[in-house]
Amino acid sequence: xxxxxxxxxxxxxxxxxxxxxxxxxxxxxxxxxxxxxxxxxxxxxxxxxxxxxxxxxxxxxxxxxxxxxxxxxxxxxxxxxxxxxxxxxxxxxxxxxxxxxxxxxxxxxxxxxxxxxxxxxxxxxxxxxxxxx
Numbered sequence: 001x002x003x004x005x006x007x008x009x010x011x012x013x014x015x016x017x018x019x020x021x022x023x024x025x026x027x028x029x030x031x032x033x034x035x036x037x038x039x040x041x042x043x044x045x046x047x048x049x050x051x052x053x054x055x056x057x058x059x060x061x062x063x064x065x066x067x068x069x070x071x072x073x074x075x076x077x078x079x080x081x082x083x084x085x086x087x088x089x090x091x092x093x094x095x096x097x098x099x100x101x102x103x104x105x106x107x108x109x110x111x112x113x114x115x116x117x118x119x120x121x122x123x124x125x126x127x128x129x130x131x132x133x
Contacts, residue, residue: 001097001110001133003061009114010068010090015076016117023082029120030085038123042105043092049099058098066091086118096130106130 019026029035070087074080089109096106107126110133112119126133 001130003058003065003094003097006090006094006097006110007061007065007068009110010065010072013072013076014113015073019117020077023077023079026118026120027082027085034122035120038105042103042109042123043088045103046092046096046099046101046106049101050095053099055098058094062091062094062098065094082118089113089119093130100131102129104129107133 030039066087069090070080070083073086074083077083093106093110096103104125104127105123107128107130108124109119110130111126
């Protein structure tokens with residue numbers, strides 16, 4: 001997995017129609033434990049790793065991915081609240097790719113988008129690392 005491939009995944013319209021009309025449930029679930037506490041833990045770990053390396057050449061690409069995710073989800077859902085969560089997820093995934101993280105919860109997050117919709121349930125681990133995805 002690299003940033004270019006991640007951008008292609010976003011562009012391929014990964015949002016699922018089953019999530020339409022379910023936005024409030026998704027938002028509520030994401031704001032509660034265990035999802036919220038697990039996400040914050042992952043975010044803290046990846047952010048610390050990213051701040052230590054922070055490759056300049058990738059900052060623009062990460063920002064582009066974050067914006068693409070926001071605008072694609074806003075167009076799909078028609079609301080900026082859920083789009084903010086989604087863009088934060090893709091910012092996190094992009095930073096995990098750049099830092100070569102081995103945290104397999106990141107892979108689960110991306111895989112959930114691709115195969116199930118917007119993540120809002122218990123975060124799990126995936127058998128692959130994000131770099132092998």
